[in-house]
Amino acid sequence: MNSGGRNILGLALVAVVGLSFMGLTPRLVELDTVLxxxxxxxxxxxxxxxxxxxxxxxxxxxxxxxxxxxxxxxxxxxxxxxxxxxxxxxxxxxxxxxxxxxxxxxxxxxxxxxxxxxxxxxxxxxxxxxxxxxxxxxxxxxxxxxxxxxxxxxxxxxxxxxxxxxxxxxxxxxxxxxxxxxxxxxxxxxxxxxxxxxxxxxxxxxxxxxxxxxxxxxxxxxxxxxxxxxxxxxxxxxxxxxxxxxxxxxxxxxxxxxxxxxxxxxxxxxxxxxxxxxxxxxxxxxxxLGANQPSGGSDWxxxxxxxxxxxxxxxxxxxxxxxxKGLVPTLADLGQSLVRLRRRREKRGFEPQQAE
Incomplete structure (x- = not known):
């Protein structure tokens, strides 16, 4: 998939997740969580x-x-x-x-x-x-x-x-x-x-x-x-x-x-x-961290x-x-590295078959 297709897919995913979150959250959680x-x-x-x-x-x-x-x-x-x-x-x-x-x-x-x-x-x-x-x-x-x-x-x-x-x-x-x-x-x-x-x-x-x-x-x-x-x-x-x-x-x-x-x-x-x-x-x-802070006690x-x-x-x-680099660029780099590694492995597995 080319970069344009990935961008469109990413935008569609953000839209679906965002609209679902907006529509379902008030129905599934308490009012203080909504706040x-x-x-x-x-x-x-x-x-x-x-x-x-x-x-x-x-x-x-x-x-x-x-x-x-x-x-x-x-x-x-x-x-x-x-x-x-x-x-x-x-x-x-x-x-x-x-x-x-x-x-x-x-x-x-x-x-x-x-x-x-x-x-x-x-x-x-x-x-x-x-x-x-x-x-x-x-x-x-x-x-x-x-x-x-x-x-x-x-x-x-x-x-x-x-x-x-x-x-x-x-x-x-x-x-x-x-x-x-x-x-x-x-x-x-x-x-x-x-x-x-x-x-x-x-x-x-x-x-x-x-x-x-x-x-x-x-x-x-x-x-x-x-x-x-x-x-x-x-x-x-x-x-x-x-x-x-x-x-x-x-x-x-x-x-x-x-x-x-x-x-x-x-x-x-x-x-x-x-x-x-x-x-x-x-x-x-x-x-x-603030919500889980105990009010007292001497334990660790x-x-x-x-x-x-x-x-x-x-x-x-x-x-x-x-x-x-930040969370998202690092994950993107990791994903690209995994894709490149997979392609190399597929290429190595394909070459001997061609030789035979």
């Missing part, structure tokens, strides 16, 4: 936003949580002032995209090198964290929405059906929206990367100077990629604010920024399915689970050192 799976789907969209920017665009961004947090806060503030979710949802996508476009313009057209891109995006995230964290007083408000400082903004109204604010979407509906959004994001990015634009940004990632000599403007393509990634992260932030009905400055924190990068590294750069699997797997592992098992974050960190470091 956990919903946030996994939301965070997977966030992982895809960095997968596009870093994995395909070659732009190492430590500030993806900045766009994520802007989307969440924009939705919360707009929702308290407007009351109907259609405009807040659009604003939660447009504002982070505009902020990414403005920040990206100064970085890319200023010819900032890759290392300093990471430093600048990380600095912007820390500035937003400290700024929002210092708005605890009653004087800090935008319209009727109080920012709340380190206490965050609680009681955020949920999404509603467009134009009908009395028809709020419940928790099960949020699962359907999050899963459908993840599938739409995945297939949308696959379509984008298969287009001329996608081939150009990958070419720029591989050799920016050569792409420039061929007549392309790397700055414009990088800016467009960065803006699309910011919009996706803002959309994920909007869904996250709906999931928890709460948002706080920790959404801009260093832990959140590092987590997104780890998802992409573990799943595999240069893929889309890899960051999804890395995101869901690490979140599940983190939740499992209690001592192990008392250091669950340390265990998770060791697992992640070992994974990155042993599987530097």
């Amino acid at each position: 956990d799976l919903t946030v996994y789907m939301i965070m997977a969209i966030l992982a895809l936003s960095l997968a596009l920017i870093w994995g395909y665009g070659g732009i190492l961004c430590f500030g993806q949580s900045a766009f994520f947090g802007l989307g969440a806060y924009t939705y919360a503030i707009a929702m308290f002032n407007i009351g109907e979710s259609t405009v807040p949802l659009l604003l939660a996508i447009i504002l982070p995209a505009a902020f990414a476009a403005l920040l990206g313009y100064f970085m890319f057209y200023g010819r900032i090198s890759d290392v300093y891109l990471g430093v600048i995006t990380l600095t912007v995230t820390l500035i937003l964290f400290n700024s929002i964290n210092s708005t605890a007083g009653p004087e800090f408000h935008i319209g009727s929405a109080r920012l709340g400082g380190f206490n965050g903004i609680p009681g955020i109204p949920p999404l509603n059906f467009p134009g009908n604010k009395s028809a709020a979407i419940d928790l099960e509906g949020m699962f359907y929206i999050a899963t459908a959004s993840l599938l739409a994001t995945y297939f949308g990015l696959r379509l984008l990367l298969a287009s001329r634009f996608g081939r150009v940004i990958v070419g720029i990632r591989e050799n920016e100077r050569r792409a420039e000599l061929l007549g392309y403007d790397p700055r414009a393509y990088k800016l467009a990629t960065f803006t699309i990634g910011g919009a996706l992260a803002g959309f994920a932030g909007c869904l996250f604010a709906n999931w928890g009905n709460f948002v706080s400055p920790t959404i801009f924190g260093l832990a959140q920024s590092a987590q997104i990068i780890i998802w992409v590294i573990v799943g595999g750069r240069g893929t889309l399915i890899g960051p999804i699997l890395g995101c869901i797997g690490i979140q599940w592992l983190n939740a499992a 098992w209690s001592k192990i689970f008392a250091n669950a974050p340390l265990i998770l960190g060791i697992i992640l470091v070992a994974f990155v050192l042993l599987v530097p």
Whole structure:
């Protein structure tokens, strides 16, 4: 089977698995499990936003949580002032995209090198964290929405059906929206990367100077990629604010920024399915370690689970050192090696028969 056939088969498999998961999960598991799976789907969209920017665009961004947090806060503030979710949802996508476009313009057209891109995006995230964290007083408000400082903004109204604010979407509906959004994001990015634009940004990632000599403007393509990634992260932030009905400055924190990068590294750069699997797997592992942590006891098992974050960190470091390409590329390489080995064996078994 050629590469085109494998791609079509892979897309069909993802579609079947995704639609089956979306349709069957609420009928087979408890509501609290559906709630956990919903946030996994939301965070997977966030992982895809960095997968596009870093994995395909070659732009190492430590500030993806900045766009994520802007989307969440924009939705919360707009929702308290407007009351109907259609405009807040659009604003939660447009504002982070505009902020990414403005920040990206100064970085890319200023010819900032890759290392300093990471430093600048990380600095912007820390500035937003400290700024929002210092708005605890009653004087800090935008319209009727109080920012709340380190206490965050609680009681955020949920999404509603467009134009009908009395028809709020419940928790099960949020699962359907999050899963459908993840599938739409995945297939949308696959379509984008298969287009001329996608081939150009990958070419720029591989050799920016050569792409420039061929007549392309790397700055414009990088800016467009960065803006699309910011919009996706803002959309994920909007869904996250709906999931928890709460948002706080920790959404801009260093832990959140590092987590997104780890998802992409573990799943595999240069893929889309890899960051999804890395995101869901690490979140599940983190939740499992926390859920199984005993409340007391002096046995060795209690001592192990008392250091669950340390265990998770060791697992992640070992994974990155042993599987530097990431999970999906490593499995793909292993599969290709097995296929080549099988073909060699078949060829060796065929040659003596021909000689006879």
